Amino acid sequence: MLDCKHNTELLSQSYDRPITLRERIAMRMHLLMCRGCRNFEKQLAFIRKATRELPRKL
Amino acid sequence: MSDIIPDALHEHRSYLIRYAMLQLRDPDLAEDVVQETLVAAIEGRAKFSAQSAPRTWLVGILKHKIMDLLRKRAREPQLDVAEGEDENELVDALFKQNGHWADPPRTWNAPEQSLENAHFWNVFEQCNQRMPLNTARAFMMREFMDMSTDEICQELGISTTNCWVILHRARLALRECLDLNWFGNAR
Numbered sequence: 066m067l068d069c070k071h072n073t074e075l076l077s078q079s080y081d082r083p084i085t086l087r088e089r090i091a092m093r094m095h096l097l098m099c100r101g102c103r104n105f106e107k108q109l110a111f112i113r114k115a116t117r118e119l120p121r122k123l
Numbered sequence: 124m125s126d127i128i129p130d131a132l133h134e135h136r137s138y139l140i141r142y143a144m145l146q147l148r149d150p151d152l153a154e155d156v157v158q159e160t161l162v163a164a165i166e167g168r169a170k171f172s173a174q175s176a177p178r179t180w181l182v183g184i185l186k187h188k189i190m191d192l193l194r195k196r197a198r199e200p201q202l203d204v205a206e207g208e209d210e211n212e213l214v215d216a217l218f219k220q221n222g223h224w225a226d227p228p229r230t231w232n233a234p235e236q237s238l239e240n241a242h243f244w245n246v247f248e249q250c251n252q253r254m255p256l257n258t259a260r261a262f263m264m265r266e267f268m269d270m271s272t273d274e275i276c277q278e279l280g281i282s283t284t285n286c287w288v289i290l291h292r293a294r295l296a297l298r299e300c301l302d303l304n305w306f307g308n309a310r
């Protein structure tokens with residue numbers, strides 16, 4: 066079973082490399098049960114969006 | 124307009140400086156790359172196509188100049204060991220021994236609205252500034268300059284795994300900083 070520390074690593078890496086099916090399933094399973102990681106997942110998406118908008122906000 | 128005049132280029136100077144500062148975080152280096160960019164732009168303005176906006180075109184040149192600089196620097200040994208240790212402390216503080224969150228992330232209230240708020244962007248820039256230099260550089264190469272992880276590893280002369288670790292730490296640090304200083308989840 067994936068713990069939060071490794072789950073956040075995978076969530077982060079999903080932005081940097083293709084994630085395997087097995088990894089994706091493990092993440093989904095964890096996210097179903099973990100509210101903290103669900104918040105983290107949304108916040109990562111927000112951080113990416115914000116950083117990519119940064120050039121327009123300078 | 125294939126002959127934009129030098130004056131028009133200089134209008135974009137302060138923007139380019141801020142752009143370069145985010146990636147390089149060194150006023151002298153930022154000044155240098157922007158100067159080189161403007162010179163290259165003036166020399167190459169015949170090649171400027173009317174299809175793109177002058178700023179987009181200038182940022183394109185600037186990105187190349189920044190890359191050249193980072194490439195040169197990557198060859199010089201300068202990796203700070205202490206920096207890596209600091210970053211491990213962050214991960215250790217965020218997670219318990221058993222791998223669970225020490226303090227699970229709470230919901231962020233109306234994050235989309237923050238993007239329209241000028242204060243948010245100040246906090247965001249400050250949070251970026253607070254990251255250790257090499258972490259911030261890798262993160263900005265990935266998210267701001269939109270380089271692939273492979274390109275970043277190559278440019279920084281580090282392994283792919285190391286690259287993922289650095290990018291992850293950057294995101295953890297940024298999330299923590301925004302959580303505390305913008306979304307008001309101070310503990």
Ligand SMILES: [Zn+2]
Nearest residue numbers: 068069099102
């Ligand atoms: Zn979790």
